[in-house]
Structures are given as structure tokens and as C-alpha cells.
Amino acid sequence: MTEFTKQELVDILRDDSQNDWLFSLADKVRQENTGDEIHLRGLIEFSNYCKNTCKYCGLRAENSKIDRYRMSADDIIKCAKSAVDIGYKTIVLQSGEDVFFTSDKLCEIVSGIKDFGVAVTLSVGERSFEEYQAFKRAGADRYLIRIETTDKDLYKQMHPNMSFENRLRCLRDLKTLGYEVGTGCLVGLPNQTVESLADDILFFKEINADMIGIGPFIPHPQTPLGKAKIGSLTLALKVMALTRILLPDINIPATTAMETLNPNGRIIALQSGANVVMPNVNNVQNGKKYEIYPNKSGICEDLQLAKASLEDKIKTIGRTVSATQGFRYDNGK
Numbered sequence: 001m002t003e004f005t006k007q008e009l010v011d012i013l014r015d016d017s018q019n020d021w022l023f024s025l026a027d028k029v030r031q032e033n034t035g036d037e038i039h040l041r042g043l044i045e046f047s048n049y050c051k052n053t054c055k056y057c058g059l060r061a062e063n064s065k066i067d068r069y070r071m072s073a074d075d076i077i078k079c080a081k082s083a084v085d086i087g088y089k090t091i092v093l094q095s096g097e098d099v100f101f102t103s104d105k106l107c108e109i110v111s112g113i114k115d116f117g118v119a120v121t122l123s124v125g126e127r128s129f130e131e132y133q134a135f136k137r138a139g140a141d142r143y144l145i146r147i148e149t150t151d152k153d154l155y156k157q158m159h160p161n162m163s164f165e166n167r168l169r170c171l172r173d174l175k176t177l178g179y180e181v182g183t184g185c186l187v188g189l190p191n192q193t194v195e196s197l198a199d200d201i202l203f204f205k206e207i208n209a210d211m212i213g214i215g216p217f218i219p220h221p222q223t224p225l226g227k228a229k230i231g232s233l234t235l236a237l238k239v240m241a242l243t244r245i246l247l248p249d250i251n252i253p254a255t256t257a258m259e260t261l262n263p264n265g266r267i268i269a270l271q272s273g274a275n276v277v278m279p280n281v282n283n284v285q286n287g288k289k290y291e292i293y294p295n296k297s298g299i300c301e302d303l304q305l306a307k308a309s310l311e312d313k314i315k316t317i318g319r320t321v322s323a324t325q326g327f328r329y330d331n332g333k
């Protein structure tokens, strides 16, 4: 297995002359370890209410211009059913940090969706050990919570009302409870250094994350970082490719933020180490309102048509869509 020192990671991230080598090595490692199947996860963004004030995010509590929505438990379960009916094997439930969704409410939703025989991933932010335990008992299989950055000073600048230690505690609790755990970082935040990106990659390896989502930072005009410089897609792809090389068998999505910066971003990512796509299965109105950054790609009227067109694209690069739930450690599902 390939190992890199921090200095080697920094050198690779700084030097763009070897990018083709890096992307094809990551593609080869992906092929040898996870094969040619791509896992599609149906993403339901069920609430854009958020109590946090992350400086980069359009959902931040202080954004008074956003049109807030919350789906009912019934609507979330119905939406999941429509996705399952057209072949999705995993449903991802994501929201801002919305206290309206108590542990009991979320458990009811998770177990309602588990009845359809699919995997359920939650991404609802920081909760207590007891809440994570309750979600697990209700049937949740995976949890996504990005560390965003491992640079503690930058973390503090970006998340005024949050604590880096608590974010770490969440990741630890989720591992202890037996979830497949996903984390990741933003690439291109103001004041972020290449050294801290190298630390992020080493952190993913250190905690042995099961899933890693990397997204270029995209400024949102209704946030304090509205006028900041946009993140680089190439640098985000490089962080992703290095992560694949260091964690050969994990699940890595081609993220929506990558597709937002380049109409072919998802395919490029799938050829540079990624093996997962998370299409939005929300209705169009809610999809548009879940505006973490502007012009978010992948909001479609017809779910079936969108899935078929994605499958066609996947075929053109010689890959297939998996019929399994796509766990990191194959448990036969």
C-alpha cells in the first residue's frame, strides 16, 4: 500500500506538472480495490433550517433571505420510496442542524425507510452519543459528518458557534457505535494552506474513514464569505485522488460541488478515484431551496430520466451501476 509523508503530500499538491500521473494512479487504485461498479445513493435534503453559523454555508442561521422548508416525516418516507422504486439501494438523509427533528422523529423516519430494504445514511450534524445510538438502533447504517478542516484555527474562524473537539467527538462516537463513517473537507477556504490539506488527508487515514467527500468551496453571496475566491476544482480532485491512494477500499463520491464547477466534474472525479454518485432525489422546489452554495447542479424534474441519463454517462466510461447497497466491507447486501 502506498504511504506518503506530509511533505510528499504537500509537494504533490503544490506541483501541477504530475496531475495526469496522480489522477491515473488514483483511478488504477480505485479499479483494483473497489472495481468498476459505481454506487448511486439517493440524496434527500429534507430541511434547510440550521442553528449553526458556518461562515461559508448558505443555510447558516443568520441568512434571513433564504426560503426555509422542512419536509414532513410522511413526505420524506414517500420521497425515499419513489427513489427505491426506481432502483436506489441507499437513501441519504441530509439537513441543516434542525432541532425540530428530534431523535424520536428521525428514528421514525429511519425505520420507515429501512422497511424498504435499503441502506440508510444520515447527515444531520452534531448530536449526542445517545441520539446516534438511537438512530443506529432504528436502523441507520452510515453517517456523514465532514470535519471540514483539521486546521483548528481555521475551523474556529469558519465555525463561530461550534467546537472542533465536539466534531471529533461525534466522529469517535459514530465509529464506536459501528456506523460506516464518512467525513471530508472543503478545499479552497480563505486562509486554508496546502499544509493543512495534507493534514486533512492524513487525518482521514488516521481515523480509517469509510467514506470521504471532498468539495471545492463555492462562495455564497448571502454569507460573510460571499466575495471570497472560489475553490479550485483541480486542487479538490488532487485531494480526492491522494485520499483514494491512501485509503484504497473506501467509498468516495464524485461530489455535487465538483459538478457545479464543471459540467463534466462528476465524470472527471469518477476517473480520478471516485466510485460513488449521490443524485438528488428531492422535489425540484426543495432541491433549489437547499442552497448551500449558488447554482447547485443536479436538480431534476424527472428522477427516472435523470437516473437513466446518469447511467448512460457511466456506461460511456466503461463502468456499471452497482445492484448492491455498496458497503465498504461487503456484507453480501
Ligand code: SAM
Pocket: 056, 057, 058, 059, 094, 095, 096, 097, 123, 124, 125, 126, 144, 145, 146, 148, 185, 186, 215, 216, 217, 218, 219, 220, 257, 292, 293
Ligand atoms: N448539517 C450537516 C453537517 O454539518 O454535517 C450536513 C449538512 S451541511 C450543509 C453539508 C456540507 O455542505 C458541509 O459538510 C459542507 O462541507 C458543505 N458546504 C456548505 N457550504 C458550502 C459551500 N459554500 N461550498 C461548498 N460546500 C459547502
